[in-house]
Amino acid sequence: MSETVYPLAGAAALERKGLRDRVYDLILDMLMTADIAPGARLSIDALARDLRVSPTPVREALVQLERTGLVVREALKGYRVAPPLADEQLEALFDARLVLECGAAELAARNAATLVPLLEHAVDEHRAIGERVRATAHEHGGTWPVELLREYFLIDWNFHHLIFEGTGNPFLLDMSEAISTRVHRMRQTVRSGLSDADEAVAEHAAILDALRSEGPEAAAAAMRDHIEKVRIRSRADVASP
Amino acid sequence: MSETVYPLAGAAALERKGLRDRVYDLILDMLMTADIAPGARLSIDALARDLRVSPTPVREALVQLERTGLVVREALKGYRVAPPLADEQLEALFDARLVLECGAAELAARNAATLVPLLEHAVDEHRAIGERVRATAHEHGGTWPVELLREYFLIDWNFHHLIFEGTGNPFLLDMSEAISTRVHRMRQTVRSGLSDADEAVAEHAAILDALRSEGPEAAAAAMRDHIEKVRIRSRADVASP
DNA sequence: TGTTCCAATATCCTATAGGAAAGATTCAAT
DNA sequence: ATTGAATCTTTCCTATAGGATATTGGAACA
Numbered sequence: 001m002s003e004t005v006y007p008l009a010g011a012a013a014l015e016r017k018g019l020r021d022r023v024y025d026l027i028l029d030m031l032m033t034a035d036i037a038p039g040a041r042l043s044i045d046a047l048a049r050d051l052r053v054s055p056t057p058v059r060e061a062l063v064q065l066e067r068t069g070l071v072v073r074e075a076l077k078g079y080r081v082a083p084p085l086a087d088e089q090l091e092a093l094f095d096a097r098l099v100l101e102c103g104a105a106e107l108a109a110r111n112a113a114t115l116v117p118l119l120e121h122a123v124d125e126h127r128a129i130g131e132r133v134r135a136t137a138h139e140h141g142g143t144w145p146v147e148l149l150r151e152y153f154l155i156d157w158n159f160h161h162l163i164f165e166g167t168g169n170p171f172l173l174d175m176s177e178a179i180s181t182r183v184h185r186m187r188q189t190v191r192s193g194l195s196d197a198d199e200a201v202a203e204h205a206a207i208l209d210a211l212r213s214e215g216p217e218a219a220a221a222a223m224r225d226h227i228e229k230v231r232i233r234s235r236a237d238v239a240s241p
Numbered sequence: 242m243s244e245t246v247y248p249l250a251g252a253a254a255l256e257r258k259g260l261r262d263r264v265y266d267l268i269l270d271m272l273m274t275a276d277i278a279p280g281a282r283l284s285i286d287a288l289a290r291d292l293r294v295s296p297t298p299v300r301e302a303l304v305q306l307e308r309t310g311l312v313v314r315e316a317l318k319g320y321r322v323a324p325p326l327a328d329e330q331l332e333a334l335f336d337a338r339l340v341l342e343c344g345a346a347e348l349a350a351r352n353a354a355t356l357v358p359l360l361e362h363a364v365d366e367h368r369a370i371g372e373r374v375r376a377t378a379h380e381h382g383g384t385w386p387v388e389l390l391r392e393y394f395l396i397d398w399n400f401h402h403l404i405f406e407g408t409g410n411p412f413l414l415d416m417s418e419a420i421s422t423r424v425h426r427m428r429q430t431v432r433s434g435l436s437d438a439d440e441a442v443a444e445h446a447a448i449l450d451a452l453r454s455e456g457p458e459a460a461a462a463a464m465r466d467h468i469e470k471v472r473i474r475s476r477a478d479v480a481s482p
Numbered sequence: 483t484g485t486t487c488c489a490a491t492a493t494c495c496t497a498t499a500g501g502a503a504a505g506a507t508t509c510a511a512t
Numbered sequence: 513a514t515t516g517a518a519t520c521t522t523t524c525c526t527a528t529a530g531g532a533t534a535t536t537g538g539a540a541c542a
Contacts (some may be wrong), residue, residue, distance in 0.1 A: 018316040018495075020304075043523065054497045055524095056297065063261075063304045069415075075259040076503060078524060089411070095348060096412035103340030170330070171337035171423070174310075175416045182412070259525075284493070295527045296494095317533060319494060 023051060024061040031070050031081065032184055033150065042071060042079040068181040084189045085182070093182055094231040098224060100175060101160060105207065105223040108166035109216035115166040119208045122159045126204060129155050130197035152197070153187055159204050163223075186234075196233050203229060264292060265302040272311050272322065273425060274391065283312060283320040309422040325430045326423070334423055335472045339465060341416060342401060346448065346464040349407035350457035356407040360449045363400045367445060370396050371438035393438070394428055400445050404464075427475075437474050444470060 027047065030036070042062065048055045062079050065071040073079050085093060108115055129152050136144055157180060164176040203226040210218040268288065271277070283303065289296040303320050306312040314320050326334060349356055370393050377385055398421060405417040444467040451459040 021316065056496065059301060060304050063301050067308050076524065092410045092412060095410055099344030099413065100340065103344065107336055169333045169336055171333060171419070172340065174419065178412070178415065297526065317494065
């Protein structure tokens with residue numbers, strides 16, 4: 001999809017986007033941020049009224065969202081918010097991440113030269129917002145503002161996204177989108193990923209080191225280690241609500 | 242998507258499908274079989290007239306097709322048949338297949354017991370149609386009927402599809418669809434995959450053996466060997482038109 | 483002759499209206 | 513009181529119409 005595979009050359013800014021794409025972004029944002037009950041109905045007409053557009057672009061956006069897994073459709077019955085990932089599906093999601101992201105890390109090692117600086121910046125950002133999260137925890141005592149959560153998750157995932165971009169492989173990049181939406185949704189249900197910011201930063205740094213000074217296999221191994229540890233931490237968070 | 246992950250339990254038969262899904266199938270079939278020039282415009286209104294439906298379901302089907310990579314869309318300009326895969330993209334496609342299918346083979350080894358019989362059947366079918374292809378080659382002397390081509394490719398890919406199903410991982414299965422459409426489209430441009438039927442069958446059998454008697458790593462290695470060899474053969478066919 | 487501007491056509495994009503199916507509510511009967 | 517059916521409402525699904533935009537053709541001018 002994206003024409004510019006490599007860095008974040010922001011050519012996407014002025015590329016013309018139809019109403020359909022804007023509606024898609026709006027609904028996606030709504031699903032990501034707002035707490036919408038899984039299984040809740042997404043009425044086409046109601047959405048069209050709320051967004052002040054006709055049902056047609058809403059309908060197209062929902063078709064697009066259906067393929068991300070955030071929305072499920074039953075013919076002649078309408079769209080619903082996808083149910084939360086069951087434990088079994090959560091394990092499957094991590095399996096898929098292992099397959100995809102380890103392979104991506106291995107391939108991205110070819111372009112380590114251009115990729116390493118970008119990843120260094122990403123890790124720095126990650127470390128910085130980790131500090132902010134810890135400071136804010138002291139203030140509010142356990143609960144974080146939604147905006148901070150949102151920003152943290154974005155920066156965290158950006159590291160993984162950069163690796164996908166670093167492969168220069170448009171097919172893998174497309175598939176990463178399917179993963180990313182599910183991961184973000186998982187993080188809504190599994191209230192995690194903040195208490196372990198330090199560990200996540202350290203593991204990302206390990207992947208970066210492997211890309212910088214070691215080979216593709218080492219990068220893949222570091223990625224595998226990271227994802228497996230995230231899996232363990234997520235399991236713990238599921239067990240103890 | 243598919244509710245029944247495992248074998249070909251045809252529950253999809255009587256599950257209600259809206260008009261959108263039928264239009265999707267029709268256009269997909271059209272793109273797969275008919276020789277449509279890459280870059281040709283896919284007019285929404287024209288398709289709606291031809292299929293005797295309104296533009297709305299056509300529009301939805303095209304949104305769905307866009308995510309398969311068979312169709313590209315430019316906002317406010319319409320849909321076009323996706324251009325043929327350039328050499329660079331072809332290499333990227335094989336890289337993605339390596340990542341995905343080797344990982345899938347490794348995961349599918351968990352369910353080898355239930356998977357092996359299905360794969361045996363698939364290899365038998367593959368071998369049989371390989372024989373038919375060779376016989377038909379003697380008759381017609383070089384050119385094959387379209388229907389035979391279609392059937393061969395379907396059976397060939399079925400082996401790979403079964404492995405994806407064997408993982409029991411819905412995410413990997415979804416991604417396999419993105420790959421399969423591209424592979425089928427590649428085979429339209431790269432006139433190959435028939436002369437090397439014997440080799441393909443042998444390599445599939447090797448994967449099957451690894452799943453039956455060896456471990457997950459062996460299965461992944463056999464899959465890697467197969468895809469790499471397909472890559473080599475495809476390169477040769479691209480070089481010599 | 484090549485270039486530029488303009489107009490006409492075709493197409494996409496959006497909006498509105500009507501038919502059909504599924505779900506909810508109410509009422510009646512056992 | 514509970515079950516059943518019938519009706520009503522809501523929603524999806526499809527069809528048609530109008531405004532906006534890009535492309536194409538031709539004509540005028542340098």
